[in-house]
Amino acid sequence: xxxxxxxxxxxxMISFILSGYPKFDHQEKPAPTHQPxxxxxxxxxxxxxxxxxxxxxxFTPQGTFNAIIPHLHELKRxxxxxxxxxxxxxxGKKNRKGKLGSYYSVQNYLKVNPNYGTLSDFKHLVxxxxxxxxxxxxxxxxxxxxxxxxxTKSHPEWYKHDKQGHFVPPVKDWTDVIALxxxxxxxxxxxxxxxxxxxxxxxxDGFRCDVASMVPINFWEEARRQLDQIKPVFxxxxxxxxxxxxxxxxxxxxxxxxxxxxIAKGKRSALAIDSVLDKERSIYPADAYRxxxxxxxxxxxxxxxxxxxxxxGAKAFAVLTFTIKGTPLIYDGQEVGMHxxxxxxxxxxxxxxxxxxxxxxxxxxxHLKLTNKAxxxxxxxxxxxxxxxNKKHSVYAFTRSKDGNKVIVITNLSNKAQSVELRSNSMxxxxxxxxxxxxxxxxxxxxxxxxxxxxxxxxx
Numbered sequence: 196x197x198x199x200x201x202x203x204x205x206x207x208m209i210s211f212i213l214s215g216y217p218k219f220d221h222q223e224k225p226a227p228t229h230q231p232x233x234x235x236x237x238x239x240x241x242x243x244x245x246x247x248x249x250x251x252x253x254f255t256p257q258g259t260f261n262a263i264i265p266h267l268h269e270l271k272r273x274x275x276x277x278x279x280x281x282x283x284x285x286x287g288k289k290n291r292k293g294k295l296g297s298y299y300s301v302q303n304y305l306k307v308n309p310n311y312g313t314l315s316d317f318k319h320l321v322x323x324x325x326x327x328x329x330x331x332x333x334x335x336x337x338x339x340x341x342x343x344x345x346x347t348k349s350h351p352e353w354y355k356h357d358k359q360g361h362f363v364p365p366v367k368d369w370t371d372v373i374a375l376x377x378x379x380x381x382x383x384x385x386x387x388x389x390x391x392x393x394x395x396x397x398x399x400d401g402f403r404c405d406v407a408s409m410v411p412i413n414f415w416e417e418a419r420r421q422l423d424q425i426k427p428v429f430x431x432x433x434x435x436x437x438x439x440x441x442x443x444x445x446x447x448x449x450x451x452x453x454x455x456x457x458i459a460k461g462k463r464s465a466l467a468i469d470s471v472l473d474k475e476r477s478i479y480p481a482d483a484y485r486x487x488x489x490x491x492x493x494x495x496x497x498x499x500x501x502x503x504x505x506x507x508g509a510k511a512f513a514v515l516t517f518t519i520k521g522t523p524l525i526y527d528g529q530e531v532g533m534h535x536x537x538x539x540x541x542x543x544x545x546x547x548x549x550x551x552x553x554x555x556x557x558x559x560x561x562h563l564k565l566t567n568k569a570x571x572x573x574x575x576x577x578x579x580x581x582x583x584x585n586k587k588h589s590v591y592a593f594t595r596s597k598d599g600n601k602v603i604v605i606t607n608l609s610n611k612a613q614s615v616e617l618r619s620n621s622m623x624x625x626x627x628x629x630x631x632x633x634x635x636x637x638x639x640x641x642x643x644x645x646x647x648x649x650x651x652x653x654x655x
Contacts, residue, residue: 234441235419237484238400238427240330241444242571244276245517245561246431248526250492251281251311252298253537256544260312260320271327273530273554274561277429278324279403281492282334283307283317287341292371293540298334298492299405300341300371304389318397330400332429333393337386338409339365339372346385347373353382365409377411387418394425401429407443408434415442431486437479445484445522450475452488455512458608459505464588465608469581472519482573487516488524495526496539502532508648510556511606517560518595518604518652520579522572530557559629567654569595569602577602582619589613590645594621601626603637603653607645617641626653 247270255262260283270278285302286295295310307317324331340346342362346353355374357363365374375382393399401422407415415432419442422428432443439446450471457463475485488494489512490501501509516523528537532551537543564570569577577595582605584590589609595602603622607613623639629652637653645651 234480235430235444236423236427237444237482237573238429240276241429241484241522242573242575243565244330244522244572245274245564246277246279246486246522246524247275248279248491248524249281250298250527250537251283251308252295252542253544254527258310258542258544260307260316263320264323267323267327267329271329273558274565275525276329276565277400278329278331279431280331280333282336282405283311284336285309287343287371289342290371291341291540293538295541296341297371297540299336299339301336301339302341302343303345304386305392314397321397321399325398330429332401332403332431333399334405335390335402336405337375337414338406339369339374341371342373344373350381350385352376353379353385365406377414383414383417386414387421390418390422391425394422394428400426401431403431403433404443405433407432407439408436412438412441415439418442437483440480440483445486446479448475448485448487448521451485451516451519451521452494455489455515456504459508459512461610465591465606466587468515468519468591472579482575484572485521486524487519487521488526489513489516490526490529491524492526492537492539495528495533496536500534500536501529502534507610508608510553511608511648511650513557514560514604514606514650514652515591517564518570518602519593520572520576523560523564525557525561530554556630563602563629563652563654567602568600569597571597580619580621582617582622584615584617586613586615590615592617592619594619596621599655601655603651605643605645605651607647607649610647612647613645615643615645617643624655626655628652629654 249263252258282298282301284304285306285308287300287302291300307314321331353376354362355376362373364370364372377383390402419430430443431445432439433447435447435449454463454467454471458465489505498504505512528545530553531547531549532553533545577597579593579595582592582594584592590607590613592605603626618640620639622637622641625634625636628635635653
């Protein structure tokens with residue numbers, strides 16, 4: 196285990212009576228035997244990463260590539276390993292929504308948004324990220340373009356059309372964009388070459404692909420094959436179908452996102468978490484990365500801040516995104532407790548000066564992911580072993596172990612205090628409390644009094 200630099204400010208001991216406890220029915224289920232095979236080869240640097248999403252327009256008052264650079268050292272200090280930049284391409288003007296338009300209305304696949312800076316500025320940003328030992332992926336919108344994309348003039352046949360021959364949006368409400376037609380071989384070749392351009396010319400490390408499931412999977416398979424010939428890339432699909440892992444390293448885990456929202460509202464119980472994770476284990480490749488998140492650019496702008504959706508449980512659910520199997524995402528501003536919905540079609544910068552205590556909270560979680568082998572992504576991480584408890588509808592607890600590294604997670608996912616009895620043969624030992632820095636000794640039978648939404652993370 197890589198040593199964590201937590202201050203040992205105090206030594207704590209939890210002692211327990213080892214008899215008289217009831218048997219609880221929260222039992223570990225056997226691993227499914229019909230998982231599909233993993234096809235893609237993950238770049239080595241992705242195993243312990245946390246992905247950090249940057250909304251270039253809103254990240255700074257200037258909204259430029261150059262303005263991001265002074266913030267990189269803080270992200271490095273937090274332990275961030277991969278930066279995802281929302282679309283950097285020019286935004287269409289025809290039929291645009293709002294004053295500045297949607298980031299996902301691409302006017303030219305081979306240019307940078309002039310509001311963000313120049314191509315030289317972008318290359319400098321990429322170099323700066325790499326110099327700090329981090330990686331960078333860019334958002335890629337392959338399904339649709341703006342109405343005034345350069346391709347509408349040079350290759351109108353590459354688009355979908357209605358019966359009258361007019362361009363059409365891919366979704367009725369997406370009136371600012373028009374759909375591309377992947378039955379056209381020329382379009383496929385062009386799009387792959389455009390992606391290769393950004394890897395060769397600017398040295399980006401991969402792509403987050405918008406509405407990836409709306410584009411044929413065989414296109415993505417060929418794109419991945421050709422990109423990997425340049426260098427091993429990391430590919431994140433905004434999609435959840437298991438088949439996307441034929442071409443992508445990681446897919447969205449919307450099931451856990453929606454489940455956490457429902458638990459926070461009292462609509463479902465903590466017991467449902469195992470059902471969701473068991474389903475995942477049965478249908479996804481064993482080495483697939485699932486992106487765990489409690490917010491992103493869409494959820495923040497359209498469905499509410501983490502505090503609107505999760506209330507006082509925001510931290511408890513964040514802990515789970517970092518400790519259950521998967522790869523965690525942080526959306527910019529999340530680490531300062533951003534309480535506003537960022538406007539989508541106009542300038543609305545993040546206020547980094549808000550008083551907050553979330554940065555250190557997230558830093559500890561990011562560094563835990565970075566240094567503890569039990570939390571490695573994909574099949575390299577430790578298996579989740581449930582901890583039986585007598586409050587299984589309100590308390591979710593588990594352990595993960597790998598090569599002498601261990602993490603024990605206990606979360607009260609309710610707005611009521613819980614006196615919980617925990618039993619597991621994998622708990623006994625001495626640990627560091629991730630957030631207090633204290634040394635804690637546990638037996639295999641534990642009684643804890645948890646405050647509403649309280650969480651415990653013990654590590655070694």
